[in-house]
Amino acid sequence: MISTMNEQNLRLSILDFVHVYKHSNPTESLNNTTEVVGLADQLGYTRYWFTEHHNTTSQISTSPDLLSVHAASHTKNIRVGAGGIMLPNHSPLKVVENFTLLEALHPGRIDLGIGRASGTDGLTALALQRSHERAIANDFPDQLNELLCFFSRKFPMDHPFAEISPPGDETLVPDIYMLGSSQGGVRFATEKGLGFVFAAHLAPKLAIPVLHFYKNNFNPSAYMKEPKSILAIGVIAAETEEEAKYLAGPLELTWTRMATGSRDLSFPTLEEASKYVYTPQEEAVRQYNKDRFVIGSAANVAEKLKRMANEALVNEIMIADFYPDQASRLKGYRLLAEEFDLKSK
Numbered sequence: 001m002i003s004t005m006n007e008q009n010l011r012l013s014i015l016d017f018v019h020v021y022k023h024s025n026p027t028e029s030l031n032n033t034t035e036v037v038g039l040a041d042q043l044g045y046t047r048y049w050f051t052e053h054h055n056t057t058s059q060i061s062t063s064p065d066l067l068s069v070h071a072a073s074h075t076k077n078i079r080v081g082a083g084g085i086m087l088p089n090h091s092p093l094k095v096v097e098n099f100t101l102l103e104a105l106h107p108g109r110i111d112l113g114i115g116r117a118s119g120t121d122g123l124t125a126l127a128l129q130r131s132h133e134r135a136i137a138n139d140f141p142d143q144l145n146e147l148l149c150f151f152s153r154k155f156p157m158d159h160p161f162a163e164i165s166p167p168g169d170e171t172l173v174p175d176i177y178m179l180g181s182s183q184g185g186v187r188f189a190t191e192k193g194l195g196f197v198f199a200a201h202l203a204p205k206l207a208i209p210v211l212h213f214y215k216n217n218f219n220p221s222a223y224m225k226e227p228k229s230i231l232a233i234g235v236i237a238a239e240t241e242e243e244a245k246y247l248a249g250p251l252e253l254t255w256t257r258m259a260t261g262s263r264d265l266s267f268p269t270l271e272e273a274s275k276y277v278y279t280p281q282e283e284a285v286r287q288y289n290k291d292r293f294v295i296g297s298a299a300n301v302a303e304k305l306k307r308m309a310n311e312a313l314v315n316e317i318m319i320a321d322f323y324p325d326q327a328s329r330l331k332g333y334r335l336l337a338e339e340f341d342l343k344s345k
Contacts, residue, residue, distance in 0.1 A: 010309050011316040012340055013047040014040055014333070015083050015232055018061040021325060022269050026060045032326045033067070034074055039330060041075035044342030046316060047111055048075075049083030054120035054128065058267045065098045072106040081111030083197065083232075083318070084179045086119040087140060089128045092147035096166050100151075103172045110174035113197060114147070116140050116185055144188060151176075152222060176223050177230070182206065186214050193221020195228035198312075201320050204291035207231060211312040231308060232318040234293040237301040237332040247332075248295045249273030251322040252286055259285045270324050293322070298335035 016036070020029045037048045048071055050064035061067065064082035071080040081102075085095055095112070102110045118125040149155045151173045155162040177195035178185045181202035189196035196214045200207040211229050218227035236251065238244040250273040257264060260282055268276070278286060294304050305317050319336075323329040337343070 009315050009345065010306060010340060011046040011345060012305075012336060012342060013045055013049065013079075013230065013316060013318040015049050015051060015318050015320045016061065016067075017051050017053065017059045017321060018067070019267055019321075020058055020060055021267060029060055030070075032329070034070070035326070036321075036329055036333065037071045037078070037080070038074055039333060041078040043333060043337035044345060045078055045333070045337070047079035047081065047318075049081050049111065049113060049318070051083055052086045052089070052115070052119045054089075054118075055124040056265070058265065065095075065102065068102055068110065069105070072102065072109060077109075079109050079111050079175075080106070081174060082113050083111075084113030084115040084177070086115045086117055087143050087147070088116070088118050089125065092143050093150055093161075093164065093166065095147060096150040099174050100166055100168050100172045103174050104168055111177060112174040113177045113179050114144065114194075115179045116188075141188075144192070148176075148192060148223075173223070175228070177228070180210065183210055183213075186210050190214055190217040190219060193219050193224050195224055195230070197230040197232055197318060199232045199320070200308075201232065201234040201292045204233075207233075207308075208312050211314060215313050229312075229314045230316045230318050231312045231314045232320050233305075233308070234322050235301060235305070235317075235319040235332070235336075236293065236295045236323060236328075237298045237336050238328070239297060239331075239335065241296050241300065244296045244301075246270065246274065247324055247328050248293065248322075249276075250324040251293065252289065254322075255289050255292065256282050256286045259289070267324070273324075298332075298339045302336065302339040 016033055018029050018033055020026055040048055050067040051061045052064050053059050053061055064085060068080045099112050150166050153170050175195060177197050178189035179197050180186050181199040186196055198207050198211050214229050215227050236244050236248040238247055249270060250268045253268050253273045253276055294301050309317055323332055
């Protein structure tokens with residue numbers, strides 16, 4: 001039986017969607033990210049990842065590799081990377097080339113999280129992949145094998161790509177993680193010996209069993225000798241419970257709208273969320289979504305995150321960033337860094 005983690009060693013990381021708030025613009029959002037990743041570096045957060053989403057006006061995290069270049073160049077210690085690269089949208093060779101360059105620029109600080117979905121709608125996936133066949137293909141296992149073989153330089157001799165040489169050598173490899181919100185991605189992580197991140201904000205009830213499966217079935221590899229697992233969850237931390245609940249209003253309304261098929265998926269303002277009147281159906285969805293997030297005073301959030309980490313057998317929590325504005329983001333991350341004494345780790 002695997003022992004529980006030591007609460008004193010629990011690490012915190014951040015997953016940035018690069019939200020474009022109402023009455024704001026992409027440039028301001030990117031400036032906000034620069035400020036937050038710099039603060040996270042100073043406060044002792046472990047890693048800072050960027051999502052990949054397309055065809056949305058409320059996020060500008062379309063290129064996590066480019067955002068990682070920017071974040072790494074503005075920090076000194078924190079690991080940066082993709083959470084993740086949606087592999088169906090990309091050539092495995094190009095992903096390897098980009099992350100080899102990142103690893104060469106910032107040795108030992110780069111992470112590559114790999115997702116199996118496109119991170120967008122079907123039409124946009126077609127526009128990205130430029131092929132009807134590619135858009136409907138289910139060849140992720142082949143894509144992942146290609147990516148790992150390009151990194152390791154160990155294609156079978158008769159493979160058509162065996163003669164292709166990415167830049168550098170096999171030492172320029174980031175830490176590689178599979179992303180998952182179901183029982184699918186974890187099997188690639190265990191079989192290939194990769195790290196694993198479970199998105200509990202997408203499937204909270206599956207988090208513990210899937211993360212236990214990962215720890216109990218991990219096969220060591222050239223990429224990772226021991227299992228490395230992370231639990232990702234939406235977090236809103238503030239000085240008081242009341243303030244946190246107020247700050248979580250836009251998050252709760254957004255996720256309720258997504259679940260009920262609303263066409264309005266823009267991130268509402270605090271004022272809009274506070275005045276919104278939920279229908280009975282919407283209120284039921286809102287309550288159902290409670291397990292997707294950890295909302296409260298910094299002390300109570302810290303207590304719950306420690307309990308979740310113990311139950312999930314992880315020593316790292318990745319905070320999915322859904323704060324409603326820049327001021328609450330900065331304050332929330334400072335409060336949690338103090339609660340966890342991150343600078344001492």
